Amino acid sequence: RLPAHAVQPGLSPLANVRNLVAVASGKGGVGKSTTAVNLALALAQDGWRAGVLDADIYGPSIPTMLGLSGRPDSPDGKTIEPMRAHGLQAMSIGLLVDADTPMIWRGPMATSALTQLLDSRWDDLDVLVVDLPPGTGDIQLTLAQKIPVAGAVIVTTPQEIATLDARKALRMFEKVNVPVLGLIENMAVHVCSNCGHAEHVFGTGGGERMAAQYGVPLLASLPLDVAIREQSDAGVPIVAAQPASAAAQAYRGAARRL
Numbered sequence: 001r002l003p004a005h006a007v008q009p010g011l012s013p014l015a016n017v018r019n020l021v022a023v024a025s026g027k028g029g030v031g032k033s034t035t036a037v038n039l040a041l042a043l044a045q046d047g048w049r050a051g052v053l054d055a056d057i058y059g060p061s062i063p064t065m066l067g068l069s070g071r072p073d074s075p076d077g078k079t080i081e082p083m084r085a086h087g088l089q090a091m092s093i094g095l096l097v098d099a100d101t102p103m104i105w106r107g108p109m110a111t112s113a114l115t116q117l118l119d120s121r122w123d124d125l126d127v128l129v130v131d132l133p134p135g136t137g138d139i140q141l142t143l144a145q146k147i148p149v150a151g152a153v154i155v156t157t158p159q160e161i162a163t164l165d166a167r168k169a170l171r172m173f174e175k176v177n178v179p180v181l182g183l184i185e186n187m188a189v190h191v192c193s194n195c196g197h198a199e200h201v202f203g204t205g206g207g208e209r210m211a212a213q214y215g216v217p218l219l220a221s222l223p224l225d226v227a228i229r230e231q232s233d234a235g236v237p238i239v240a241a242q243p244a245s246a247a248a249q250a251y252r253g254a255a256r257r258l
């Protein structure tokens with residue numbers, strides 16, 4: 001039932017996962033992980049069996065955003081069982097190491113960690129949303145080249161410098177023949193909670209311009225909203241906590257256009 005071109009049954013080589021959707025960004029801090037969890041939750045609210053894989057090996061934030069703690073089980077001592085939160089299955093390197101342990105790994109170690117995380121014991125999933133690290137490095141290439149990814153969603157702020165980097169991420173996926181499903185513009189406008197004044201902190205129209213230039217859809221434009229940040233920090237992302245909010249509706253709108 002995932003509507004469009006993105007979802008082609010059987011694309012994923014992971015036995016129980018039908019589709020992998022990668023969420024990427026050119027630079028860090030633009031809201032990629034926030035987007036990945038909320039998109040996965042939006043898909044789950046629409047009835048998809050959804051999961052989220054934190055492939056941001058060097059800066060895993062999905063456990064915090066989903067309020068996960070403790071260690072995942074490994075019934076056979078080899079493969080790991082994903083944890084569950086808010087109707088999602090979730091796996092992250094952050095669940096396997098202490099929160100303040102740095103991952104001082106070169107590329108091959110990081111990519112082998114990614115492979116192990118991918119090989120978790122997922123229950124049947126319609127969509128696995130993969131939160132990539134920022135940029136265009138080893139992890140992105142491993143995922144794009146070794147595994148048939150249904151498509152990529154690129155997250156950017158409207159700021160020129162952010163869309164410049166997002167363009168590189170977009171072109172990387174084009175080069176490795178992963179379809180770009182669309183852009184999500186994040187932190188587009190800030191509405192003052194005191195006076196209601198709307199300010200375009202990172203400029204206007206960046207997402208729209210980039211979408212038009214590359215002929216990809218702008219899937220959603222999210223405001224800079226304190227509730228989005230607070231809910232992620234509290235471990236209950238906005239789509240789960242406030243499903244009727246405008247932000248949750250925007251994420252569901254994006255999910256339906258995949």
Ligand code: ADP
Nearest residue numbers: 028029030031032033034187223224225228229
């Ligand atoms: P990235 O994965 O790109 O590094 P994150 O998703 O971790 O970015 O977001 C960076 C910070 O910005 C986090 O503190 C997050 O809660 C906050 N944030 C992300 N999107 C929004 C938003 N739309 N409104 C308010 N805060 C946001």
